[in-house]
Amino acid sequence: xxxxxxxxxxxxxxxxxxxxxxxxxxxxxxxxxxxxxxxxxxxxxxxxxxxxxxxxxxxxxxxxxxxxxxxxxxxxxxxxxxxxxxxxxxxxxxxxxxxxxxxxxxxxxxxxxxx
Amino acid sequence: xxxxxxxxxxxxxxxxxxxxxxxxxxxxxxxxxxxxxxxxxxxxxxxxxxxxxxxxxxxxxxxxxxxxxxxxxxxxxxxxxxxxxxxxxxxxxxxxxxxxxxxxxxxxxxxxxxx
Numbered sequence: 001x002x003x004x005x006x007x008x009x010x011x012x013x014x015x016x017x018x019x020x021x022x023x024x025x026x027x028x029x030x031x032x033x034x035x036x037x038x039x040x041x042x043x044x045x046x047x048x049x050x051x052x053x054x055x056x057x058x059x060x061x062x063x064x065x066x067x068x069x070x071x072x073x074x075x076x077x078x079x080x081x082x083x084x085x086x087x088x089x090x091x092x093x094x095x096x097x098x099x100x101x102x103x104x105x106x107x108x109x110x111x112x113x114x115x
Numbered sequence: 116x117x118x119x120x121x122x123x124x125x126x127x128x129x130x131x132x133x134x135x136x137x138x139x140x141x142x143x144x145x146x147x148x149x150x151x152x153x154x155x156x157x158x159x160x161x162x163x164x165x166x167x168x169x170x171x172x173x174x175x176x177x178x179x180x181x182x183x184x185x186x187x188x189x190x191x192x193x194x195x196x197x198x199x200x201x202x203x204x205x206x207x208x209x210x211x212x213x214x215x216x217x218x219x220x221x222x223x224x225x226x227x228x229x230x
Contacts, residue, residue: 103161
């Protein structure tokens with residue numbers, strides 16, 4: 001029972017590099033999302049998806065792209081990494097696609113440092 | 116836009132002390148309310164949730180929270196904390212209309228329980 005799987009767990013980038021954070025869930029969840037966690041700021045929503053082929057922006061989408069080609073996968077792409085994107089990134093999913101009265105299942109996080 | 120305020124950034128208690136963590140939200144419509152917990156080195160997990168009905172909800176590990184609509188509050192309580200409750204606690208709100216697909220988190224409260 002894998003749940004929500006994020007890779008990698010740690011990553012160091014240089015300014016300007018691009019990379020993709022992977023997220024996969026095996027629970028057939030419709031809803032998937034990406035958050036970043038910064039000290040004193042809690043979790044802030046970057047992008048979310050309510051089903052394959054459907055994505056939308058959250059609170060802090062700039063500098064990030066997402067796509068949802070399958071129900072299982074929801075990768076987060078950093079187009080040109082900046083030091084301000086140093087953070088811990090969490091992927092989360094939920095069964096319901098259009099309401100959030102069910103709980104979110106979180107991955108274990110990716111700690112990203114941009115030098 | 117909905118927002119969530121957690122005014123206690125760091126709370127330090129001794130074992131057996133009572134706990135109350137504050138959470139206030141700004142959205143005036145119907146909301147779903149959550150408390151999530153992040154134990155050291157672990158990912159977020161749901162403590163409890165409120166959607167409707169009895170405003171006093173009970174969660175795991177002896178935690179409870181009371182929804183007071185007139186005060187836009189959803190405070191978390193525990194009568195007697197244990198060392199194992201040391202963690203970061205996040206309040207979260209989801210409106211049932213408008214941005215119903217987004218879950219907004221507070222900035223978190225770090226709880227340290229001294230043995």
